[in-house]
Amino acid sequence: LSANNESRGALVVFEGLDRSGKTSQCGRLVSYLEGLGHSVELWRFPDRTTSVGQMISAYLTNKSQLDDHTIHLLFSANRWEKRSMMETKLKAGTTLIVDRYSYSGVAFSTAKGLDFEWCKAPEIGLIAPDLVVYLDITPEKAAERGGYGGERYEQLEFQRKVSQHYKLLKDSSWKIVDACQPLDDVEKQVKEIVLQHIIACQKGKILSSLWS
Ligand code: TMP
Numbered sequence: 776l777s778a779n780n781e782s783r784g785a786l787v788v789f790e791g792l793d794r795s796g797k798t799s800q801c802g803r804l805v806s807y808l809e810g811l812g813h814s815v816e817l818w819r820f821p822d823r824t825t826s827v828g829q830m831i832s833a834y835l836t837n838k839s840q841l842d843d844h845t846i847h848l849l850f851s852a853n854r855w856e857k858r859s860m861m862e863t864k865l866k867a868g869t870t871l872i873v874d875r876y877s878y879s880g881v882a883f884s885t886a887k888g889l890d891f892e893w894c895k896a897p898e899i900g901l902i903a904p905d906l907v908v909y910l911d912i913t914p915e916k917a918a919e920r921g922g923y924g925g926e927r928y929e930q931l932e933f934q935r936k937v938s939q940h941y942k943l944l945k946d947s948s949w950k951i952v953d954a955c956q957p958l959d960d961v962e963k964q965v966k967e968i969v970l971q972h973i974i975a976c977q978k979g980k981i982l983s984s985l986w987s
Contacts, residue, residue: 782976783868784864785906786873786904786905787904787908788904789801789874789908791910791941792917794929795912796954799958800910800965801872803965804965808969814868815869815870816870817874820850821835825853831849834849835928837926843884846884847880850884851880858901862982865902870973877985881894898985899984900985902985903982904948905975905980906950907946908952909950910954911954950968
C-alpha cells in the first residue's frame with residue numbers, strides 16, 4: 776500500500792483498562808504501518824506535554840487534588856487543544872494511532888459517580904474515531920500483569936467500575952480484542968482490523984464528530 780495524497784488518514788483509538796496492553800500494541804502497530812510505508816503518528820491522551828497536561832499529570836501522581844468535575848473538564852480540554860492539529864494531520868493523509876480518547880474520559884469519570892450525559896457533553900464535537908480497538912481484559916488479569924503502578928486510578932476495585940462503564944460506551948466503531956491472548960496473537964488481530972479501516976478511509980470514508 777502506498778501513501779496517497781488524495782486520501783485521508785484514519786483515526787484509530789485504543790481503549791482498555793490500565794495494563795491491558797494498549798501502549799505496547801500501539802507501539803508495535805505504528806512500527807508495522809511505518810514499515811508498510813504509511814504516514815502514521817502515535818498520539819496519547821492525556822498528552823502530558825501541554826500546560827493542561829501538566830495539571831493532569833500532577834493530579835494523577837497525587838501531587839495535586841482537584842474536584843472530580845474539574846479534572847474531567849481538564850482531560851477534555853486536553854483533547855480540545857489537539858483537535859485542530861488532529862484534523863489537519865488526518866486530512867493531510869496521516870493515520871493517527873491514539874492511546875486513549877474520550878471513552879477513557881467518560882468511563883473513568885462515571886466510575887467515580889459523575890453523571891453519564893454530563894461527562895459526554897464536553898466531548899461533543901471532537902473528531903469521531905474511525906475505529907476503536909478495545910483491548911478486553913478482566914481487572915483481575917490486568918492486576919496480575921506486574922501489578923498496577925502508583926497512579927491514582929490504578930486500583931482493582933476502581934478498575935472493576937471502569938470496566939463496567941466502558942461497556943456502556945460501545946458502539947459500531949468498536950472492535951473488541953481479547954487482550955488475554957499472547958501479545959503476538961493480539962498484535963496479529965489488531966494489524967488486520969486496522970489495515971481494513973485505513974483502506975476504508977483512503978477510499979473516502981467521511982470524517983465525523985462525537986457524539987452522533
Ligand atoms: P495513561 O496511564 O494512559 O497515561 O492514563 C492516565 C490515567 O488517566 C489512566 O488511569 C486513565 C485516566 N484517564 C481519565 O481518567 N480520563 C481521560 O480522559 C484519559 C485520557 C485518561
